[in-house]
Amino acid sequence: METLNLLFNEIYKILFLLIPVLVTVAMIVWLDRRVWALVQKRRGPNVVGPFGLLQSLADALKYIFKEIIIPASSNKVIFILAPIITMTLALVAWAVIPFSENLVLSDINVGILYLFAVSSLGVYGIIMGGWASNSKYPFLGAIRSAAQMVSYEVSIGVIIINVLLCVGSLNLTDIVLAQQNTWFVLPLFPMFVIFFISALAETNRPPFDLPEAEAELVAGYQTEYSGMMYAMFWLGEYANILLMCAMGSILFLGGWLSPFDIEILSFIPAPFWLIFKILFLFILFALVKAIVPRYRYDQLMKLGWKIFLPFSLIWVVLTAGYLLYFNLLPSQL
Amino acid sequence: MVAHAIFFYFFSIIAIISAIMVTASRNTVHSVFFLILDFISISCLFIMIGAEFLGMIMLIVYVGAVAVLFLFVVMMLNVAQQKNQWFGSSKSSSHIPIGLLVSLIIFFELIIVVGGWQYKPDLLNSSTITVSENISNTHSLGNVLYTDYIHLFQISGMILLVAMIGAIVLTFRERAGLKRQSYINQISRERKDGIQLVDVPSKKGVKIDV
Numbered sequence: 001m002e003t004l005n006l007l008f009n010e011i012y013k014i015l016f017l018l019i020p021v022l023v024t025v026a027m028i029v030w031l032d033r034r035v036w037a038l039v040q041k042r043r044g045p046n047v048v049g050p051f052g053l054l055q056s057l058a059d060a061l062k063y064i065f066k067e068i069i070i071p072a073s074s075n076k077v078i079f080i081l082a083p084i085i086t087m088t089l090a091l092v093a094w095a096v097i098p099f100s101e102n103l104v105l106s107d108i109n110v111g112i113l114y115l116f117a118v119s120s121l122g123v124y125g126i127i128m129g130g131w132a133s134n135s136k137y138p139f140l141g142a143i144r145s146a147a148q149m150v151s152y153e154v155s156i157g158v159i160i161i162n163v164l165l166c167v168g169s170l171n172l173t174d175i176v177l178a179q180q181n182t183w184f185v186l187p188l189f190p191m192f193v194i195f196f197i198s199a200l201a202e203t204n205r206p207p208f209d210l211p212e213a214e215a216e217l218v219a220g221y222q223t224e225y226s227g228m229m230y231a232m233f234w235l236g237e238y239a240n241i242l243l244m245c246a247m248g249s250i251l252f253l254g255g256w257l258s259p260f261d262i263e264i265l266s267f268i269p270a271p272f273w274l275i276f277k278i279l280f281l282f283i284l285f286a287l288v289k290a291i292v293p294r295y296r297y298d299q300l301m302k303l304g305w306k307i308f309l310p311f312s313l314i315w316v317v318l319t320a321g322y323l324l325y326f327n328l329l330p331s332q333l
Numbered sequence: 334m335v336a337h338a339i340f341f342y343f344f345s346i347i348a349i350i351s352a353i354m355v356t357a358s359r360n361t362v363h364s365v366f367f368l369i370l371d372f373i374s375i376s377c378l379f380i381m382i383g384a385e386f387l388g389m390i391m392l393i394v395y396v397g398a399v400a401v402l403f404l405f406v407v408m409m410l411n412v413a414q415q416k417n418q419w420f421g422s423s424k425s426s427s428h429i430p431i432g433l434l435v436s437l438i439i440f441f442e443l444i445i446v447v448g449g450w451q452y453k454p455d456l457l458n459s460s461t462i463t464v465s466e467n468i469s470n471t472h473s474l475g476n477v478l479y480t481d482y483i484h485l486f487q488i489s490g491m492i493l494l495v496a497m498i499g500a501i502v503l504t505f506r507e508r509a510g511l512k513r514q515s516y517i518n519q520i521s522r523e524r525k526d527g528i529q530l531v532d533v534p535s536k537k538g539v540k541i542d543v
Contacts, residue, residue, distance in 0.1 A: 078366070108385065109385055109469045109470070109471060110385045110386055110389050110471060113386070113389035113390070113393065114389060116389075116393055117389050117392035117393045117396075117397060120392075120393055120396075120397030120398070121392070121396060121397060123397075123401055124369070124401075127401070127404055127408075128366075131362060131404075131408055139408070142408075143405065143408070143409070146401055146404070146405055147405070149401075150397075150398055150401050150402070153397065153398070157393075170386075170471055298514075
């Protein structure tokens, strides 16, 4: 009986986290389209509900009632598994995101490694979908995105090392608490910029959306998908974007902390600060989508390997040297 | 404790079955997917014994990078079309004896290593590892990795670097007539390099494309 109670308690907690995340993902799609439209002096979705807020719900309803077409020559098991994996991985990572000092589903020791591992597994959904479709464009899209995501993960990993040098712990709560005096965005500003751009590439957002470049590859790895399976890819993609925004706000923007520890601002509860920061980063993502043209593939690879990787490696040496010279290395032991 | 055992058997059974399926499945791409499943269950086992750092690194390095490249190669080389018929066809089963020999040797080596483990009781005492309850796994690993084992650590890094450079040297071919884009040339190009103003005499024209 005791274990059963414990189990139900955990399930309640998980639902309490997952349902807001899913609703936010639906809302954020609306926000994305709206920002995109406003930059281009259009109106964007504004018909369904107040300000078009229910547009995503209408879209989801449409996807649910559409027929799911599975191509005859596809590899059916993997074809069906691909969107499920994308969606699951995008949601499973939220378990370690701390919304305030005590409000975290699982406060594990290696939280940042877990986040990094889950985000690097995200490539499998795309690669499986592209391969199982057994068709040219999805396959080309999948190959492109595999190369792209593996390349940019490397520089994200090095950037994370930069932050970890300043913190001395892999725990996400410790990372946020280490930023009580200054957010890491100030001392590590170049790393924040590189993290932001690499996050764009990691989530296949414009200007790096080559895996689904419609001018060349129809819709990339999503070409053969329809109905609910397409919607799951789509939800997973946006959940991943939100996750990257959350990761950016925890690593660089001080997570749930209010700016500069000002007393007056602390009447806003801690989780809301994290949500504000995630939304801020997301609006930046949406703006980038609207104003930057798509990269060419060789330029994308050159940027990742020849510019970002050496630069962030040099920055690791600089950070370590600075911390060592001024005796600022975190000593938790 | 019961839950722990249940999880252990769950992950280890998945690991063993997927390891068997890596060799048994007909489709090469399926083999790679089973290999990934194997990696994931083994990293879950690592996490269960409290080696959370090793488990996560296993996920990041093997599943997140190495296996992606595996898949990449398998898909690109189109080996998915040629089905594995190792035990089925007569002409492709010639490498089975060598494979069996190598796996037998590895098997006996593993037995010797595991069996000889108990004859090295001072293994823990031979280094400065201090096992403490309140130090996390990652911290203690970092403590010994950069102090006691710094040379081994650097040597393994060097070996990886050499392997990387070797692979690049082996596959690099200089191709003639390849057009490259140079940002510096593009940026440093000025108006006078590209534009020439000419006074054209009437009815005579001017020769372009010199």
